Amino acid sequence: MHDKPQPLIEIGLTAAIVAVEGDEPHILIAGDSARQDGQPALPYGPFDPLAHRTFEIGLRAWVEAQTGLRVGYVEQLYTFGDRGRHSRPGDTGPHVVSIGYLALTRVPDKADTLEATGAAFERWYRFFPWEDWRGARPRILDETILPLLEEWAGHSEQAEPGRPLSRRARLRLCFGLGGSPWDEEKVLERYELLYEAGLVEEARRDGREAALARASLPKLGQPLRFDHRRILATAIARLRAKLKYRPVVFELMPEEFTLTALQRTVEAISGRHLHKQNFRRLVESAALVEPTGATSTATGGRPAAVYRFRREVSEERPAPGLRLGGRG
Amino acid sequence: MHDKPQPLIEIGLTAAIVAVEGDEPHILIAGDSARQDGQPALPYGPFDPLAHRTFEIGLRAWVEAQTGLRVGYVEQLYTFGDRGRHSRPGDTGPHVVSIGYLALTRVPDKADTLEATGAAFERWYRFFPWEDWRGARPRILDETILPLLEEWAGHSEQAEPGRPLSRRARLRLCFGLGGSPWDEEKVLERYELLYEAGLVEEARRDGREAALARASLPKLGQPLRFDHRRILATAIARLRAKLKYRPVVFELMPEEFTLTALQRTVEAISGRHLHKQNFRRLVESAALVEPTGATSTATGGRPAAVYRFRREVSEERPAPGLRLGGRG
DNA sequence: TCAAAAGTGTTATCCTTACACCCATGT
């Protein structure tokens, strides 16, 4: 028995804090205190309705307190209530409902406060190696993931009860098989399919039997604690989608940048290669940026013109974003 | 003092349950028990993590228990935690966090169970008269809403602190002024602007002073209890958007229907008139439907071919929906 | 025979995609 009554439900805010550094997208991983069991975790804080009027205010407050980071853009993703996915078997604590948030920030100049708390940015493709198509089609797909998923899907075209589509059809759609194109926005659907097939560690940890009779299964990407990899998948998917109709990239860019740097950032997030000329035309015709007049010789070759984001676009165009178009 | 410890936070699930009847979109309004103060409310139920594994299961359960209705499609909308918007001044109960859900259903043949509970479907444009552009531009806009909002926006082009855009710019974008087109998906943005300006009753009820010095302000649409009109606005916006890339309309249609009936339903939801020929071509070229062979003479005039939804499209096309295009 | 609603064919226009080529700098 406790002195204070234990609340039945606790609201937790979990943040996927994104920054892009050196053409690689990163997310903030919480300090060691949250890393028991060797499983990294996203920054997490309980929501106290008495201290903070809204979720967003609460989130900004504890992110800054925990990491010294002032995040810019913040957006709610989804609220997860799956019991089996958060608590362990035999767990008796309060039921935790986690509200996932996406936050964007520029990479901080001095990471002092970050280091002090043990928090650090990590490449997000460590957690989703099959999502990075910038170079070539990721080898892990054909070498590991697809054979296992094909086996799981079997040869049945029959839909399962409660599901409109068969395993096979879902596999085709999520992973772009048999004529379907790869859709970089289906990050969550792909992760959920792997979870359902028992191929990600989180699924086995949550008590789901591996659907395949195997002595050992390969590790598909670095797992995260609780349902944090699912939240990260949601965050990546949302960011990849939002890029196309809202000027959110600029939250991740420095004040001034070259068009190539902008393209590299968009490519890093969307995980695919883009057509240079069309990208430039798109950006300039949408009037998203304006030249500062300066040039940069940082990369070698012909100096590049330096641009800045035109904040006024939000007032002019109804949906200013970067419609990436078909293929690079 | 209570025998049982009172939980600090309670999770409430609030459902916007949509059906289309007679070319009019409706939402389910809860029975009289929830209608004290004369303010209608959406169906609402607390989430009990011990009884239900996920939010969605919990939602389906109490919706059926309360109204006898079996909903088909269910989708989470947003989680609202705004204290000022849910509890009254002086309220001391548990803090309620409401998770909004969108649910689609066909209009039930026999409304017995509905009537028994006092729940009833009501036209959703009663709550948002300015969102129905099917006939003409709604008169309430030019006669009431825009003059008041213009006054609120004043003549300042200055952005407010913490806001990237000026009141005037936001007004222009949300309500399609000065060259900007009317975007039927901005339902929530428009409602929030009216709330901020103190022009909807909910704002005044929540303790927000009317921003305009007026003896009396006109009633803009029927208010709902708590933050339910905000949840409804979110639901309408989401549904209007989703229509364009997922075949969700068919959740609202009977098994068999004519193309005109389908068009009327899409128009009812999106609140705008569509071009007949292009709509038909779109639907048929997307292979969303197939003819049953039968014809219907229900409407007078030449008999219409009867169609049914082709469920297989979900397996074929990556994003089967109805891209409505520019204007009707 | 006429009104009402269903259904078809065709054209102009814009946007996307792709290709080919020229420019400016450092080594």
Added chain:
DNA sequence: ACATGGGTGTAAGGATAACACTTTTGA
């Protein structure tokens, strides 16, 4: 001089928007 990355023009193809017109029924 040449490699490297920056920057521009223009044509082909497809999707969309808009038009006019024919067909089939009931009253």
